[in-house]
Amino acid sequence: MILKIAVLAGDGIGPEVTHEAVKVLKAVASRYGHRFDFAEALLGACAIDKYNEALPASTLQICREADAVLLGAVGHPKYDNNPDAPIRPEQGLLAIRKALQLFANIRPITIYDKLIPQSPLKADRIAGVDIAIYRELTGGIYFGEKFLSDDKTVATDVCSYSVKEIEQITHMAFKAAQNRRKKVTLVDKANVLETSRLWRRIVTEIAKEYPDVALDFLFVDNAAMQLILNPKQFDVMLTENMFGDILSDEASVIGGSIGLAASASVGDEYSLFEPIHGSYPAATGKGIANPVASILSAALLLEHFDLYEEADAIKNAVAVSIEQDFCTLDIDPESTYSTGDVGDFIESLI
Amino acid sequence: MILKIAVLAGDGIGPEVTHEAVKVLKAVASRYGHRFDFAEALLGACAIDKYNEALPASTLQICREADAVLLGAVGHPKYDNNPDAPIRPEQGLLAIRKALQLFANIRPITIYDKLIPQSPLKADRIAGVDIAIYRELTGGIYFGEKFLSDDKTVATDVCSYSVKEIEQITHMAFKAAQNRRKKVTLVDKANVLETSRLWRRIVTEIAKEYPDVALDFLFVDNAAMQLILNPKQFDVMLTENMFGDILSDEASVIGGSIGLAASASVGDEYSLFEPIHGSYPAATGKGIANPVASILSAALLLEHFDLYEEADAIKNAVAVSIEQDFCTLDIDPESTYSTGDVGDFIESLI
Ligand SMILES: CC(C)[C@H](C(=O)O)[C@@H](O)C(=O)O
Ligand SMILES: CC(C)[C@H](C(=O)O)[C@@H](O)C(=O)O
Numbered sequence: 001m002i003l004k005i006a007v008l009a010g011d012g013i014g015p016e017v018t019h020e021a022v023k024v025l026k027a028v029a030s031r032y033g034h035r036f037d038f039a040e041a042l043l044g045a046c047a048i049d050k051y052n053e054a055l056p057a058s059t060l061q062i063c064r065e066a067d068a069v070l071l072g073a074v075g076h077p078k079y080d081n082n083p084d085a086p087i088r089p090e091q092g093l094l095a096i097r098k099a100l101q102l103f104a105n106i107r108p109i110t111i112y113d114k115l116i117p118q119s120p121l122k123a124d125r126i127a128g129v130d131i132a133i134y135r136e137l138t139g140g141i142y143f144g145e146k147f148l149s150d151d152k153t154v155a156t157d158v159c160s161y162s163v164k165e166i167e168q169i170t171h172m173a174f175k176a177a178q179n180r181r182k183k184v185t186l187v188d189k190a191n192v193l194e195t196s197r198l199w200r201r202i203v204t205e206i207a208k209e210y211p212d213v214a215l216d217f218l219f220v221d222n223a224a225m226q227l228i229l230n231p232k233q234f235d236v237m238l239t240e241n242m243f244g245d246i247l248s249d250e251a252s253v254i255g256g257s258i259g260l261a262a263s264a265s266v267g268d269e270y271s272l273f274e275p276i277h278g279s280y281p282a283a284t285g286k287g288i289a290n291p292v293a294s295i296l297s298a299a300l301l302l303e304h305f306d307l308y309e310e311a312d313a314i315k316n317a318v319a320v321s322i323e324q325d326f327c328t329l330d331i332d333p334e335s336t337y338s339t340g341d342v343g344d345f346i347e348s349l350i
Numbered sequence: 351m352i353l354k355i356a357v358l359a360g361d362g363i364g365p366e367v368t369h370e371a372v373k374v375l376k377a378v379a380s381r382y383g384h385r386f387d388f389a390e391a392l393l394g395a396c397a398i399d400k401y402n403e404a405l406p407a408s409t410l411q412i413c414r415e416a417d418a419v420l421l422g423a424v425g426h427p428k429y430d431n432n433p434d435a436p437i438r439p440e441q442g443l444l445a446i447r448k449a450l451q452l453f454a455n456i457r458p459i460t461i462y463d464k465l466i467p468q469s470p471l472k473a474d475r476i477a478g479v480d481i482a483i484y485r486e487l488t489g490g491i492y493f494g495e496k497f498l499s500d501d502k503t504v505a506t507d508v509c510s511y512s513v514k515e516i517e518q519i520t521h522m523a524f525k526a527a528q529n530r531r532k533k534v535t536l537v538d539k540a541n542v543l544e545t546s547r548l549w550r551r552i553v554t555e556i557a558k559e560y561p562d563v564a565l566d567f568l569f570v571d572n573a574a575m576q577l578i579l580n581p582k583q584f585d586v587m588l589t590e591n592m593f594g595d596i597l598s599d600e601a602s603v604i605g606g607s608i609g610l611a612a613s614a615s616v617g618d619e620y621s622l623f624e625p626i627h628g629s630y631p632a633a634t635g636k637g638i639a640n641p642v643a644s645i646l647s648a649a650l651l652l653e654h655f656d657l658y659e660e661a662d663a664i665k666n667a668v669a670v671s672i673e674q675d676f677c678t679l680d681i682d683p684e685s686t687y688s689t690g691d692v693g694d695f696i697e698s699l700i
Contacts, residue, residue, distance in 0.1 A: 080541075090541040119472075121470050122471070122472060141542075146543070146544035148544055148548065152513075152548075154510055154512045156508060156510045156544060156545065157508075157509045157510075157543045157544050159506065159507045160504055160506045189592070191425075191440040193496070193507045194498055195507050197498075198504075220596055221596050224596045224597070224599050225600060225602070228470045228600065229470055242539070243596075245570075246574045247574070249571035249572065250574035250575060250577075250578065253575045253578050253579055254578070258575065
């Protein structure tokens with residue numbers, strides 16, 4: 001297979017971890033006889049520095065011409081406490097999601113047995129957890145109108161959802177559940193929000209088309225508790241943009257390190273793969289960042305193109321690296337392996 | 351001291367647990383020579399059943415005439431999956447918060463050493479946790495305009511915050527921090543939301559008036575992780591309504607049981623005290639509900655009127671009950687003690 005992959009390494013540790021993912025993808029290509037062409041482009045703070053735009057038109061063009069996008073991370077501390085910055089790196093991330101209509105962000109949460117001791121949760125709660133979070137990614141309060149009154153005394157963010165926006169990700173979540181444990185949990189706040197009540201109505205209707213899948217509902221506050229109390233109860237978790245942001249980050253730490261959590265953002269035409277972790281400025285350039293989340297994002301990319309054997313090769317190699325404790329510092333505080341060492345080791349197993 | 355306390359026992363297990371809290375308050379009154387007068391009124395599903403209103407005017411009147419309100423829980427499953435119900439029990443709760451202008455919801459999170467084994471988190475993470483969550487309670491997306499388009503294809507919720515709304519709770523949070531470990535963490539999503547950027551600006555300004563208190567910032571997705579990874583880092587956590595709803599529920603389970611978590615909702619004129627747990631329909635009438643959260647809410651009520659010795663008497667009695675394993679089923683799965691047994695035991699220690 002020939003795949004053209006746009007590589008947006010981004011900011012902070014983004015370039016370091018993405019470098020390892022590309023390395024592993026190249027190993028897969030040569031081992032399985034594929035051709036992967038990589039096209040690099042800027043996004044986030046690095047793009048602002050160069051073009052004064054978080055998502056330059058040239059970057060978007062490269063993404064549109066590619067079969068898939070591999071993204072590192074965006075964000076730089078110089079923008080974090082500057083609410084008045086006219087352009088912020090995160091705008092690039094939001095803009096690319098919207099421009100490529102990546103309406104579903106899929107975050108798989110699984111646990112490596114070896115890492116159970118590292119999890120903040122007790123072993124009996126987390127052994128065997130296997131969740132797929134389906135977060136709506138191009139709607140809701142992220143993309144609604146925002147304004148500050150002229151006298152700067154009232155700020156407003158508008159959260160809207162249309163039936164169509166709810167439908168498209170809901171079908172995707174139910175289809176995923178059919179190939180899993182056949183359960184979808186809709187997380188909302190239907191006791192307070194109009195948008196949640198629309199979600200509940202539409203999802204309930206769509207569920208009838210998937211009689212083999214069970215649907216249940218959870219208020220978001222309760223979901224935040226249940227993820228800690230009994231994460232094993234979840235199969236597919238479906239939710240809107242902001243709730244998905246919060247819950248998927250919460251869920252990502254129960255596996256022992258956010259350095260392992262990958263995600264796929266997909267739409268009807270385009271797809272983008274990125275680690276859940278951010279740009280982690282404090283670790284930049286130190287060679288201590290965990291490349292596994294980025295490498296597993298590359299595996300999700302391959303799965304997206306039905307290259308399951310290839311994706312499994314990556315996932316197995318990652319499992320071996322964890323099993324053999326060939327890990328970065330976040331996983332093993334005594335480790336002396338660098339980002340590149342871990343990438344090399346995983347590459348060598350492909 | 352003479353206190354008039356409005357008692358809104360509400361729905362589900364609300365009446366059972368509130369009954370125990372009132373019992374304990376009566377014991378405090380007689381032991382310390384106070385006079386507490388209790389006035390009961392309906393709120394939630396029970397009010398809808400009788401008056402077709404979730405917050406009847408008569409209930410509000412009773413609350414306004416009282417010095418404080420003790421609330422049980424509201425909610426009934428018959429409304430949960432009926433997005434079209436014209437009146438829902440939760441509206442009563444939201445309406446009373448708004449009517450009494452209870453702009454700050456304060457949720458203390460502490461850990462009983464005895465219960466560390468019950469926590470879903472590992473001991474080293476939670477021993478010594480002591481957090482006070484300050485959640486804004488009468489603004490944001492809870493109380494913004496909501497609408498469904500005429501063709502029912504687009505739903506909208508508006509989230510607004512004014513400088514004044516942010517200021518009043520922020521001062522309260524900083525004052526609380528001065529009597530604690532002198533740290534306030536503002537939780538927001540300033541990289542996405544206009545309202546969050548206003549929060550960040552106003553809170554940063556107000557912080558200058560409290561030079562002895564350190565202020566830091568955390569994005570809400572990160573906060574959801576940090577609460578599990580390292581909850582000890584938090585002293586006072588300040589946040590808007592919806593984020594506070596999610597994070598305080600998440601935080602409440604790290605202590606071992608949500609059956610222990612109490613809250614105070616206060617404004618300039620009125621105050622209301624309620625357990626964090628809901629109406630827990632499945633347990634209703636079985637005598638298995640944990641009355642401790644309601645009893646500790648009564649202790650918060652006493653503290654609000656500077657009756658610290660009396661509040662400590664309750665807190666110590668609760669600690670003894672936990673130390674001696676005189677607990678309901680949620681705490682000890684082998685327990686045979688009922689809601690009333692636990693209430694009696696705590697009462698006997700006052
Ligand atoms: C950086 C930020 C805007 C982004 C989001 O909130 O979506 C991030 O937290 C994520 O989850 O990808
Ligand atoms: C019942 C519900 C409306 C309420 C809220 O979301 O505020 C509850 O979850 C709470 O936290 O008191």
